[in-house]
Structures are given as structure tokens and as C-alpha cells.
Amino acid sequence: MSSPSGAAHPPTAVQPSFADLGTPLRDVTFVVVDLETTGSRADDAGITEIGAVKVRGGEVLGEFQTLVDPGRPVPAFVARLTGITSAMVATAPQIDLVLPSFLEFARDTVLVAHNAPFDVGFLRAACAELGYPWPGFAVVDTLPLARRVVTRDEARNHKLSTLAGLFRATTSPEHRALADARATVDVLHGLLERLAPLGVTHLEDLATASDPVPPEVRRKATLADGLPEAPGVYLFRGPDDEVLYVGTSTNIRKRVRSYFTAAEKRKRMSEMVRIAGAVTPVVCATPLEAQIRELRLIAEHAPRYNRRSKHPERQSWVRLTDEAYPRLSVVADVRGDAPHIGPFTSRRTAQDAVAALHDALDLRQCTQRLPVVTTTPRSPCALAGLDRCSAPCTATDGPDETYARVAAAATSALTGDPAPVVRSLAARVARLAAQERYEEAGQVTGRLRAFVRAAARAQRLDPLSRCAELVAARATSSGGWELVVVRYGRLAATAVTGPGEDPLPVVDALQATAEVVEAPVPPAPACHPEEAALVLDWLEQPGVRLVHATDPWTCPVRSAVAHADLDDVAASVAQAVTGTEQGAEQHDAASMAAC
Structure with missing residues (x-):
């Protein structure tokens, strides 16, 4: 395949996640934040103080601290705990004046807090109340990180005051926002030192470091x-x-x-x-x-x-043999011009498809090769006695014309419209369901599904596997073109052109340098069948343009693709139950719509 051309892509405004950032921790700018509040719930409490410290690479870049008027009295127990009284915050700015300054201070940084859901929850609630969009900060919580690397032998709990003592923080937490934020900075650095030997060296590692x-x-x-x-x-x-x-x-x-x-x-x-x-x-x-x-x-x-x-070589195909009285055979690869469907991922699924065709059509199931006219009288098999086979093995006066019609119907179902098979098996499912024989009905449905999907795969692959060369293009978001050269279903070359670049010289170069591919035996492509399916999915996307094709790339209107998801089986069952001409017309209309 050809290497891509250098195509510039316009920047897209997205909120980076941990996995997208991929920044070494030494290059990350953290804002360690702590809040004091009038209560524990953001929906019925207010912020009384915000303290934050901006650090990068172990160096303090700045600090932010302010009291905040919560718009309500400070409870007595909160005042005793924090030392912040209603009188202290009475002249402080309210959150609508403080929040924009804090958001600007923390812009383009990673927020850090001890028990981060508490502090971040209050900040998010304030943004929502004031109509500010939440900036979508990446957030690091030091509490679960501490639980990951600090054992009970070292510390009796994982409170901020306990961890500050363990890591010998230069500031003791005292339930005041800035002091607690300064202590959290030292705790963060201590935790990162312990996490580094565990491979936590980048920002995205912190997202799962506590797991x-x-x-x-x-x-x-x-x-x-x-x-x-x-x-x-x-x-x-x-x-x-x-x-x-x-x-x-x-x-x-x-x-x-x-x-x-x-x-x-x-x-x-x-x-x-x-x-x-x-x-x-x-x-x-x-x-x-x-x-x-x-x-x-x-x-x-x-x-x-x-x-x-x-193991693509383990895939199977179902073949209608090329002989006087054809029969179905499960084979490992495609041979000759006989009709084939597949590929199947397992031999068992291929046998289910064969069983579906035998349920619907009176194909012979014996394995010997039969002459056109037998010279030795034979006795018909049990299937002939059940009217499930016209017994061509007993033909003595000339070719069995009845069996010729059955073989023609099988060829049509394999390579064209499988509607007769679908209707026949749908009617059987309806009868079994009416008799409450649901397990058998499920088995018949499974066989029908195996046949229809394999026939649809083969019918999609066949025209592509016959096309010596196909060139297609799809516009890229940057204004260039994504180009592919496909030969017998195999991706032989691909490239991307830049915005404003003429793609036709690139197409010529791709055709000249594309991989040489030997012609396969259709419907098998010259590659892994899954590769051809990927190519087909790409070619069938909206916006793909066909630039050049050496052979027709077409699909019949009435084909197995119209039944691939069995969406019209319900219509077929209704037709089988009512037996009306109206049901048949509805079925044909559903098939056309599915195409």
C-alpha cells in the first residue's frame, strides 16, 4: 500500500480527557483547591472560603484565597470547626464575584483536592446556579490515591491531617481553605513519589492509579x-x-x-x-x-x-455440484463455475444452510455421482417415498426433467432471489409455532438464517471478486481525498491527498504502483473474506465516489441481501398463514424496500 500524503487537519475544539492528554507529570500544571462551606450538601449550603495553590514540577506558581459571603448564616458548629463566623463573611464578596476570578486562576490546569467530589461538587453547583459552563477540568483526588499507596501500618486513616503528618507537610491543615490547600500540595507530591515506581508517570496514569x-x-x-x-x-x-x-x-x-x-x-x-x-x-x-x-x-x-x-483457511462454502443431477456439498474452497454461497465460519453453520435448502427444495441427498440415464434398475430411496426427491437415480427413459426444475430453483436461490426458500421455511415455522413446537421452530429459523446470510455474503462478494480493478474516493474532513485501489476484492493501494491537491495524479500513481493481484475463483475474493467485507462496507458508505472500474459492480434487486436480516420473515409467515395474493404482494414490496 502507498504511504499517506501529508494532509493537515484543522484543529477541533474538544475537552481533553486523561487518556488524550498524555503529559508527563512534571509538565502538568495543578491547581490544588480546598473549600470551606456552611454544610455538606451543595444544594442547601454555601461556600464561605476558597483557597488554591497553583504548582508545576514541584514549584509554586501562585496562590488564590478569599472569604465568600454564602448568603446565609454560618452554623455554630461550622464556626467552631473552621473559625469562620457570620461576621467575618458579612463584608466578603459573594460567589458571583469570586467564581470568575477562580475559574480564570484555574484555567487550563488540572484540579486537585482531597475528597475531590466534595469541593468540585460545590464549584459545579455554583457554576450551574450562575449560568457559567463548567470548564470540564481533569480532576485528581488525593484520597483514593492515598488509599492505594498508604497502608494502615503507616497511618491510622487517610484524613488530610494524618497524611500531612506522614509526609511532613510544611503547613498543618486547620480547616482553613488556603492552609488545607498548601498541605494537600505536599501530600500530592508525597503520593506521586510513591506512585512513580509503579509506572504512574503521566497524567493519564492518575485516572486509574487508585485501581x-x-x-x-x-x-x-x-x-x-x-x-x-x-x-x-x-x-x-x-x-x-x-x-x-x-x-x-x-x-x-x-x-x-x-x-x-x-x-x-x-x-x-x-x-x-x-x-x-x-x-x-x-x-x-x-x-x-x-x-x-x-x-x-x-x-x-x-x-x-x-x-x-x-484461520481463514478453515472457512467453508456450500456448493451446488456440477453434474447431471446436482447436489449440495460443503467444501473448503470455491472451485469451478458452480454456484457457491458462503463463506461460513464453521462447518456446522454450513450444514445448517444445507439443511435449510433440503427443507425447502427436493434436492437429492445421496452422495454418489449419477448418470443421466441409468442402465441398471435402482430402487428409490426413502426420501422419494416421502415425495422429498424425484429419484433421478431411477431415470431410465431420459433425463429427469422434474429434477432439472428443482436444480434450477436451487441455483436461483443460491445466486439470485431466495424468496421461495424463505416463504417455504417461514410457512413451516408458522405451522410448528401453531402446534407449540417452539424448539423445532427455532431450529428451522436458525437454518434459514444461516442460508440467507451466507447467500447474501456470496452475492455481495461475487461482483467485487470479478472486478479486476476498482478505484474509489471519499472526501476527508480536511478537504482532501481518501483514495483506494481494489483488485479482485483485495485492497491493493491507498493514499490520502491534502486540501486543494489534485487527486488524479495520485490516482494514476496508485494504479501504477498498486499490488499485483491474481484473479480468484468467484465468489471468493483474492483476499481474506473479512477484508473484502471491510472494503465493501467502505465502498457503500455515503459520499464514496467511483472513479474507475474495469468490470461491472452490481447487485441484483431481488437478492439474498434483501433478506439478510430476515426482516421480512414475518411477512412471509403472514402470507403462509393467509395464503392470499395480497400477502404475496406485501412480501414482494418488503423485499424491494429492503434492497
Whole structure:
């Protein structure tokens, strides 16, 4: 694939989260804040004092302190606790005058507080009451951090006064806002010193530092250092450089870092992280290229911790054999021009689809190859006695024309409109449900679903797998173009043009340098079927323009795609129950609408 052109993207105004910031703690500006209030609930109490200290890299950059008139009397027990009386705040500014100054002081910083939900809750309530939008500060709470690294052997509790003594804070907390904020600064620095050996070295690490992430996992976070913040694929490698896991993301560094935090809940991923010794990034031009590279790398390396797409060779197809009296066969690959549907992820699902067709059509189920006309008299099988087969094996006077019509109906259902099969099995489901034989009805529905979805996959893949080359483009948000070259369903080249750049010379270059792809046997594409499905999903998105195609890329109006989600089975059941012409017309209308 071609490498992407350098396309500038306009800045987007977003509120950064912990995972987005990715800033070393030494470069983070913190505002450590503490409030004194008239009560414990923001909805029925007011702020009496705000104290805050701005720090970065261990250095104090500024302080903020003011009393606040809460607009109500200060309760006696609060006055005894804090020393702030109603008389002290009577001449103080009210919160509507104080809040803008504090928000400006804390702008573009990370808020820190001990028991942060209390202090932040009052600040948010004040913003809401005054009509100010909450700035969306990233918030660090020193209380859960202390619970993570300070044991009961060291401190009897995790109150601010106790922690201040443990970390030898230069200021003793005394239930006054600025003093408590100064003490919290020293506690914060003490906690960060303890967290650093556990791998908590960046701001986003603090978001999950209070969760019980094993130290050996958190220390592995350094594997993400230096990874690009770009879309692409990442490979976790083991001690012997073997590939353990392959993933994809729009931001490689951000995604890889998440594996070393409490955000990762999967046990097998935690096990993989303990083994991993390195991460290899593969930057891709577009998310589509990243998804496809992920598929190819999984198929190539079969990583033990990936669960999907590792063995495309194990997928199955259902084939209508090419012989005088065709029959259905489950095969490992597509051969010849005979009708095929699939691929199926398991042989069992393929057999369910075969059973669905046998339920609806009188196809023979014997496995021997039959001559057009038998010279040796044969006895018909049990299925013939049940009127489930026309017994072409007994044909002595010429070809069995009845069976020829059955084979033609099977071909049509596999490659075109499966409506007769859907109606037949829907009617059977209705009968079983009327008899309260719900388990059998569920089995028939499962078979029908397996057949219809496989037929839809094959019918979508077939035109793409026959197209020697297809070039398509989609406009990017920056004003450029995302270009792809697809050959027989396989992504052969891709690139991104910048705003105002003429894309046609890039298209010519892509066509000249694209991967050479050998023609496959349709409907199987020249790639992993999941890759072709990803390409199809991209091509069918709104706004994609077809630039060039060597062969027609079409899909029949009446096809299995119209039934892929079985949305019209209810209409088919209604038709089967009523048997009216109106029901048939409604079914056809539903099929057309689904297309």
C-alpha cells in the first residue's frame, strides 16, 4: 500500500480527557483547591472560603484565597470547626464575584483536592446556579490515591491531617481553605513519589492509579513511550519476538497505554501484558488500511491472544455440484463455475444452510455421482417415498426433467432471489409455532438464517471478486481525498491527498504502483473474506465516489441481501398463514424496500 500524503487537519475544539492528554507529570500544571462551606450538601449550603495553590514540577506558581459571603448564616458548629463566623463573611464578596476570578486562576490546569467530589461538587453547583459552563477540568483526588499507596501500618486513616503528618507537610491543615490547600500540595507530591515506581508517570496514569492494577503490569506502561499518536496497527511481542496480539486504533499510543491501566478488564489481555516485551507500531494512512492490515497480520502470525480471523483457511462454502443431477456439498474452497454461497465460519453453520435448502427444495441427498440415464434398475430411496426427491437415480427413459426444475430453483436461490426458500421455511415455522413446537421452530429459523446470510455474503462478494480493478474516493474532513485501489476484492493501494491537491495524479500513481493481484475463483475474493467485507462496507458508505472500474459492480434487486436480516420473515409467515395474493404482494414490496 502507498504511504499517506501529508494532509493537515484543522484543529477541533474538544475537552481533553486523561487518556488524550498524555503529559508527563512534571509538565502538568495543578491547581490544588480546598473549600470551606456552611454544610455538606451543595444544594442547601454555601461556600464561605476558597483557597488554591497553583504548582508545576514541584514549584509554586501562585496562590488564590478569599472569604465568600454564602448568603446565609454560618452554623455554630461550622464556626467552631473552621473559625469562620457570620461576621467575618458579612463584608466578603459573594460567589458571583469570586467564581470568575477562580475559574480564570484555574484555567487550563488540572484540579486537585482531597475528597475531590466534595469541593468540585460545590464549584459545579455554583457554576450551574450562575449560568457559567463548567470548564470540564481533569480532576485528581488525593484520597483514593492515598488509599492505594498508604497502608494502615503507616497511618491510622487517610484524613488530610494524618497524611500531612506522614509526609511532613510544611503547613498543618486547620480547616482553613488556603492552609488545607498548601498541605494537600505536599501530600500530592508525597503520593506521586510513591506512585512513580509503579509506572504512574503521566497524567493519564492518575485516572486509574487508585485501581488495583498489579505493579508489574503498570510498570510495563513504558512500552507505550515513543509510539505514534496516529491511526494504525500495533503488535505486542513476546520475549522471543513472537507476535502475541495484534490490534488497531485511531491513536496507537493512547490505545496501547490503556492496556496498562484498570480500564483493561480482560483477563487474557492482562496475561498477555505480563509476557509482552515490546510493541511494534504500523502507521496507516486511513482507518480502513489499519483494519485490513490488522486482518492480514492476524492471519499471518495467528497470535495466541487474538480470537478472530486467525484461520481463514478453515472457512467453508456450500456448493451446488456440477453434474447431471446436482447436489449440495460443503467444501473448503470455491472451485469451478458452480454456484457457491458462503463463506461460513464453521462447518456446522454450513450444514445448517444445507439443511435449510433440503427443507425447502427436493434436492437429492445421496452422495454418489449419477448418470443421466441409468442402465441398471435402482430402487428409490426413502426420501422419494416421502415425495422429498424425484429419484433421478431411477431415470431410465431420459433425463429427469422434474429434477432439472428443482436444480434450477436451487441455483436461483443460491445466486439470485431466495424468496421461495424463505416463504417455504417461514410457512413451516408458522405451522410448528401453531402446534407449540417452539424448539423445532427455532431450529428451522436458525437454518434459514444461516442460508440467507451466507447467500447474501456470496452475492455481495461475487461482483467485487470479478472486478479486476476498482478505484474509489471519499472526501476527508480536511478537504482532501481518501483514495483506494481494489483488485479482485483485495485492497491493493491507498493514499490520502491534502486540501486543494489534485487527486488524479495520485490516482494514476496508485494504479501504477498498486499490488499485483491474481484473479480468484468467484465468489471468493483474492483476499481474506473479512477484508473484502471491510472494503465493501467502505465502498457503500455515503459520499464514496467511483472513479474507475474495469468490470461491472452490481447487485441484483431481488437478492439474498434483501433478506439478510430476515426482516421480512414475518411477512412471509403472514402470507403462509393467509395464503392470499395480497400477502404475496406485501412480501414482494418488503423485499424491494429492503434492497
